Amino acid sequence: MRNLNAELTRLKQQGLYRQRRILDSATGIYAHADGREVISFCSNDYLGLANHPDVVKAMQTGTDHWGVGSGASHLVNGHTAAHHALEEELAAFTGRPRTLLFSTGYMANLGVIAALCGRGDYVFEDRLNHASLLDGGLLSQARLQRYAHGDSAALETQLARRDSGEKLVVTDGVFSMDGDIAPLPELAAAAKDHNAWLMVDDAHGFGVLGATGGGTVAHFGLGMDEVPILIGTLGKAFGSFGAFVAGAEELIEFLIQKARPYIYTTALPPAVAEATRASLKLLQTENWRRDKLQRLIQRFRSGAAELGLTLMDSYTPIQPLLIGDNDRAVALSQALLKQGILIGAIRPPTVPEGSARLRITFSAAHREVDVDQLLTVLEMAA
Numbered sequence: 546m547r548n549l550n551a552e553l554t555r556l557k558q559q560g561l562y563r564q565r566r567i568l569d570s571a572t573g574i575y576a577h578a579d580g581r582e583v584i585s586f587c588s589n590d591y592l593g594l595a596n597h598p599d600v601v602k603a604m605q606t607g608t609d610h611w612g613v614g615s616g617a618s619h620l621v622n623g624h625t626a627a628h629h630a631l632e633e634e635l636a637a638f639t640g641r642p643r644t645l646l647f648s649t650g651y652m653a654n655l656g657v658i659a660a661l662c663g664r665g666d667y668v669f670e671d672r673l674n675h676a677s678l679l680d681g682g683l684l685s686q687a688r689l690q691r692y693a694h695g696d697s698a699a700l701e702t703q704l705a706r707r708d709s710g711e712k713l714v715v716t717d718g719v720f721s722m723d724g725d726i727a728p729l730p731e732l733a734a735a736a737k738d739h740n741a742w743l744m745v746d747d748a749h750g751f752g753v754l755g756a757t758g759g760g761t762v763a764h765f766g767l768g769m770d771e772v773p774i775l776i777g778t779l780g781k782a783f784g785s786f787g788a789f790v791a792g793a794e795e796l797i798e799f800l801i802q803k804a805r806p807y808i809y810t811t812a813l814p815p816a817v818a819e820a821t822r823a824s825l826k827l828l829q830t831e832n833w834r835r836d837k838l839q840r841l842i843q844r845f846r847s848g849a850a851e852l853g854l855t856l857m858d859s860y861t862p863i864q865p866l867l868i869g870d871n872d873r874a875v876a877l878s879q880a881l882l883k884q885g886i887l888i889g890a891i892r893p894p895t896v897p898e899g900s901a902r903l904r905i906t907f908s909a910a911h912r913e914v915d916v917d918q919l920l921t922v923l924e925m926a927a
């Protein structure tokens with residue numbers, strides 16, 4: 546039997562041991578963590594909607610009407626009018642014929658990749674794709690080929706070598722640990738040239754990019770021809786929970802038949818769908834949230850540059866500070882916490898070896914003084 550204690554000790558020695566912090570306040574910028582008041586810079590609630598009164602109210606009204614649990618999977622008896630209305634509203638939002646709700650983004654990614662590809666097929670993935678996309682590739686049993694980060698020429702070369710089987714190109718829209726944006730027009734052209742599908746997981750783009758929050762595809766002005774499979778998660782800028790796939794009628798019908806993580810799991814609580822419908826309205830209409838976010842990002846980047854901190858090439862709310870060494874990243878995160886700033890240290894295997902970092906994220910709920918406070922503390926600690 547495996548010696549679990551020895552393995553845990555080794556993780557500690559390598560600076561890779563992970564521990565959960567206990568939060569005892571609602572999701573938000575001002576949090577109570579590990580017994581102290583902190584300003585949080587590590588949530589994915591980019592627009593500040595997770596605790597918005599309209600969204601909270603919609604969930605309360607939803608539970609009054611629907612109860613708590615959905616009671617069954619979508620195909621058995623769990624697909625309510627609340628889920629269905631949300632799917633239709635997400636279809637209108639993404640400008641695609643249909644969408645399909647999944648219980649989490651992780652499951653959507655496993656479900657789509659493994660439904661579309663199998664033995665004898667090829668899945669091409671950016672090296673820095675989210676773990677759930679890589680796991681989807683592995684689960685599918687297709688040959689998984691990883692291409693250099695954001696490198697459409699490298700992808701093109703790999704695609705050209707394969708002339709049999711299904712080919713599926715998979716990328717994050719906004720890379721979750723780096724904050725940069727995938728070169729979707731070039732990836733779409735490469736995929737089209739080689740008769741491959743393109744699947745974009747825009748967990749961090751929806752709500753943040755595009756004039757009305759349409760995400761990375763809206764940012765580049767791409768439609769379903771270029772990006773036939775579009776994934777969104779609802780736990781980030783939507784401030785809620787769950788995920789969706791958007792695409793053609795036949796894609797969605799096929800997934801309903803074949804995607805096992807769709808079929809064999811309980812449907813989201815309907816009240817969560819109601820809350821998400823409320824957040825979708827705010828996300829599309831309250832442009833000031835996106836504008837404010839951009840102002841905060843600019844303020845941070847110019848302040849950090851003045852301090853001589855090394856920023857990454859990101860113009861999204863994900864603004865990592867590259868540290869390198871695991872222990873140093875953790876020590877820095879702990880030093881910041883003592884000064885009331887909550888930022889997580891991200892270590893391998895979430896990021897490549899030697900690239901541990903502080904992953905700073907901004908939210909429209911932050912104030913300019915919060916950014917200034919962050920810069921002051923970084924200047925002292927770094």
Ligand SMILES: *Cc1c(COP(=O)(O)O)cnc(C)c1O
Binds near residue numbers: 650654675717721
């Ligand atoms: C968070 C995330 C997911 C997982 O979504 P969940 O709904 O949290 O399971 C998938 N892909 C990317 C790129 C993510 O950042």
